[in-house]
Amino acid sequence: MEANKPTTTICTVVSIDHTNLYYTVCSICEKTLPDPTTTATSSTRCNHCTGSTSKRLFRVLMSVATDTNVFVVVLFDRAARVLFGCSAQDLFDFTNIHPFCGETASKILEGEMLRVTLSNPRNGNAQHQRVVSVVPLRSGFRSVMDSLTELYRVRSDH
Ligand SMILES: [Zn+2]
Numbered sequence: 001m002e003a004n005k006p007t008t009t010i011c012t013v014v015s016i017d018h019t020n021l022y023y024t025v026c027s028i029c030e031k032t033l034p035d036p037t038t039t040a041t042s043s044t045r046c047n048h049c050t051g052s053t054s055k056r057l058f059r060v061l062m063s064v065a066t067d068t069n070v071f072v073v074v075l076f077d078r079a080a081r082v083l084f085g086c087s088a089q090d091l092f093d094f095t096n097i098h099p100f101c102g103e104t105a106s107k108i109l110e111g112e113m114l115r116v117t118l119s120n121p122r123n124g125n126a127q128h129q130r131v132v133s134v135v136p137l138r139s140g141f142r143s144v145m146d147s148l149t150e151l152y153r154v155r156s157d158h
Contacts, residue, residue, distance in 0.1 A: 006119040006132055011064035013112045018102035021080075022056040022088050030057075056088040061128065064114070073118060074128040082134050083109060085143020094145070098152050105144045113137040 024033045026046035033044045033054050046052045058080030063072050077088065084091055084105070095101050114136055118129040 006117050008115065008117045009066055010113065010115050010137070011066045013109045013114065014063040014065050014070060016063070016106045016109055017061040018106040021058060021060050021102065021105075022092060023059045024054050024056055026052045027055045028052040056092050058084065058088040058091075062109075062131075064116070072128050073116065073131050074126075075131045075134070079131040079134045083112075083114075083136070083143060084145055086145040091145065094148065098148070101148050101152070104148060104151065108144050108147045112141065 024035050024044060025031060026033055026049055028049040029046060029052070031046060031048070033046060035044075044054045046054075057077040058075065059077075060075040060080045060083075061072055062075060063070065075083070081087065086094075091105075114134050116134050117132040119132050120129055121127070
């Protein structure tokens with residue numbers, strides 16, 4: 001088996017790590033920055049870009065089951081948006097208003113059948129296969145944000 005060849009498989013979502021859905025990057029160069037919620041200073045700035053702010057991107061650890069195996073994959077921003085139906089910042093803001101919606105998001109995704117294309121980490125330090133693309137298979141699949149806004153009865157028009 002070629003180590004770097006992406007593979008496509010059908011899997012079912014077992015759970016997602018809802019405690020750690022984001023990482024913080026510079027708004028200009030998108031270099032990873034320390035998480036502002038775990039550092040003492042309230043604002044995190046990139047040392048290289050003047051006038052930059054920080055923004056959040058998705059990095060989601062998801063445990064999935066195939067017919068033969070259960071394993072953890074990582075979804076970065078583009079793939080995660082397919083399942084969440086919003087930007088990481090939107091979900092973060094929503095979570096600030098509705099503190100338990102991370103757990104609910106995990107529950108919403110549990111049992112969903114997905115067709116995923118996985119690539120092995122190029123970086124030797126990365127432990128998980130990366131989801132390159134994801135397609136929800138259930139007809140009538142609704143994104144996490146769609147389900148959350150209905151559950152919490154939030155109007156999406158401001
Ligand atoms: Zn920067």
